[in-house]
Amino acid sequence: MALRTYAILYLIFLYAPIVLLPIFAFNDGTIIAFPLQGFTTQWFEELWTTTALHDAVGNSIFIAVLTAIFSTLLGMLTARAGAMANFPGKGGIIGFIMLPLVLPEIIVAVSLLVMLRQVLDMDLSNWTVIAAHTLMSTPFSVAILNGAFQSLDPAMEEAAMDLGENRWSAFRLVILPLVMPGIISSMLIAFTISLDEFIIAFFLTGANPTMPVYIWGLLRFPAKLPVVMALGTILVTLSIVLLSMAEYFRRRGLRRAGVEDPGGFI
C-alpha cells in the first residue's frame, strides 16, 4: 500500500511538468501562468512558419538518423562479440563500452570539445555532434542488442551452416531476421536520445544549431515561450511514440526467439 502511494506520488512528481506543456501550448496568452486565457493553435502555426526552426529540425533529424545507424552498428558488433566468443578482458571491455551511461554529460561534452578543438584541431560541425551522440547512445544499443543476441540459440547459426551456408550468408538469412526487432528498437532509442540531447550538442554544434539548442536560444525571448511549449508538446509526443515502438519491437524480438521476457529495458 505504502509502495503504491509512493509510486503514484513519484509519477505525479515526474509527469506534472510535462502535462503543463500541452496546456500552455494551446493557451491563448504569451504569459505562462494560470488562469488560462482560452484555446488557440496560434503557437503551432508560428512553428510552421519559422524557417530557422525548420533548419534546426533538419539538422537534428540528420544527426539523429546517422547516430541511430552508427550506434546500432557498433552495438551489433559488440553484442555479437559478447554473445559468441569468450576472450580475455571481455568483462572489462564491455564495462568500458557501458561507461558513458553513467558519465555526466557535461564532462563528456567538455572533454570532447577539448579533444576536438585543442588536440585534433577539427572544425565543429554536424559530424562532431554525430560522433558524440554515437558515443552516448551506443551503450543503450549494446544493452538492447545484447538481449537480442543472447536470447538466440547458438545452434541456429550452426544449423544454417550445416545446411550449406557460409558464415556471412548464415548471418544474413537466419541471425539478421531474428535480431531485426532488436535492431529496430536500438535505432529508435538511439534516434530519440540524439534528438533530445542538449548539452553535448550545445558544446559541439557548428554553425547550425540542433533543435534543442535552438529552443534554448528562444528562451531568452519571453514572448517566444508559448512557441517553445508547442514545440515541446510535439517532441514529447514523438518521444513517447518512438520509445513505445522500440519497446514493442524489443518484446516481439524476444517472442520470436521463443524466450520469456526477462523484464523491460525501458
Added chain:
Amino acid sequence: MTADDRSALIELRAVHKWYGDYHALRGIDLKIRSGEFFSLLGPSGCGKTTLLRTIAGFEPISDGVMYLDGRNVAGVAPNHRPTNMVFQSYAIFPHLSVAENVGFGLRRDKRSKEEKARAVGEALEMVGLAGYGARPSHALSGGQRQRVALARALILKPKVLLLDEPLSALDKKMREQMQVELMKLQREVGITFILVTHDQEEALVMSDRIAVMFEGEIGQLGDPESLYRRPNSARVAEFIGMMNFLPGSVSGTTVEMPGLGRAEVAAEQLTSGSFTGPARIGIRPETLSLLFDGEPDRGRVAPGMVDEVVYYGDMTYYDVRLDGVPEPVRISMKNLIGRPVLDVGTPCRVTWDEQALVVLPAA
C-alpha cells in the same frame, strides 16, 4: 585391406580435443560403417556431443586424423562435409514456415522451383508431416519440430546423419514412438545415423552398434547384445542395465565365489582379458532365478533369504541374501501364472548358470 576397412565411412584415429586445458576427447579410435545405425552412449559430460560436433565440423580436432568417406577432413567446414545434423534444440528457424525450413538447404541447389517444392513435399511426407508445409514453424509441438529437423537434414541426402539427443526433449510415450520411427526411417533411407544419447535403453533398442564413452574415451564398442552380455568393465556393466557383483577369485577359467562355490567359465567370459587372482564376478538379475516348487534348477542351487521385494506388475525384483555372500543380490522374476510373490524374510533357493557370469579383475 579387409572388407571391414573398405566399408568404413568414418574413421577416427587417435582423435583428441582440448578446450583450453580441459581434455574433452582423449584418443578416440573409431570406424563407423556405411549404412549403420551407430550410437554414442555415455553419462552427461563424457564428450559425446563434442565428438559429434568434431565429425560435423563445428569443432576442430586438436590432434589425430579423421576421414569422412575416404577423405581427410582436417579444416573442412561443415557446409563442405557429407554430414547433416539434427540439433538437440532442433534449431528450427522460427521466422520461416515449415516448408521454408525443410527447403533451406536447397537454396544453392540448381533445380527448378517446382522440383524443389516436390522434394520438400516428399521430405515432409517421409517424416509424416505431409500437408504441414505452409504452417508457421513456431507453433509446432516438440515431436513435430523434431520431424521438421529430420526432414530438413535428410533432404540434402547426406552420407551421415548426426543426431544429438534428439529424443530427450520429448515425453516418454512420444519418445518410444519416435524411436521406432527413427529406426524405420534409417532402414528406409539407408543413410548412416550417428545418435548421441545418455539413455542406455534407447541405445540398445535402436542401434546396430554402440560406443560406450566415459570421460572422453571409448570404454567399449560393440553390438547391443555383446555390450549387455559381455561388458568389459564394471562401469560399462553398471551403465548398461543392472549388474550384481560378487567378490571372488579366478585362476585360469576356474572361478571361486563365496556362497555360490566353484565354477568353470569360458575364456570369453573374462571380458577384459585373462588374469589370475582376486576378481569381481558379475551376474545380471535376470540370469539368477528363485526356485519355485516344481521348476527345474539350472544345475546349481544356492540357499538364501528374501531381504527386499519390489513388485512391478509384470516383474518382481527381489533382493536376496545368499548364505556366505556379504551383499544381497538382486534377482528379477517374471510374474508367471501360479508363481507366488514371496514375502520379506522367506527362506528361498536361488539357481544360476555359469555361462551368465562375467569375470573382471577386482578394483
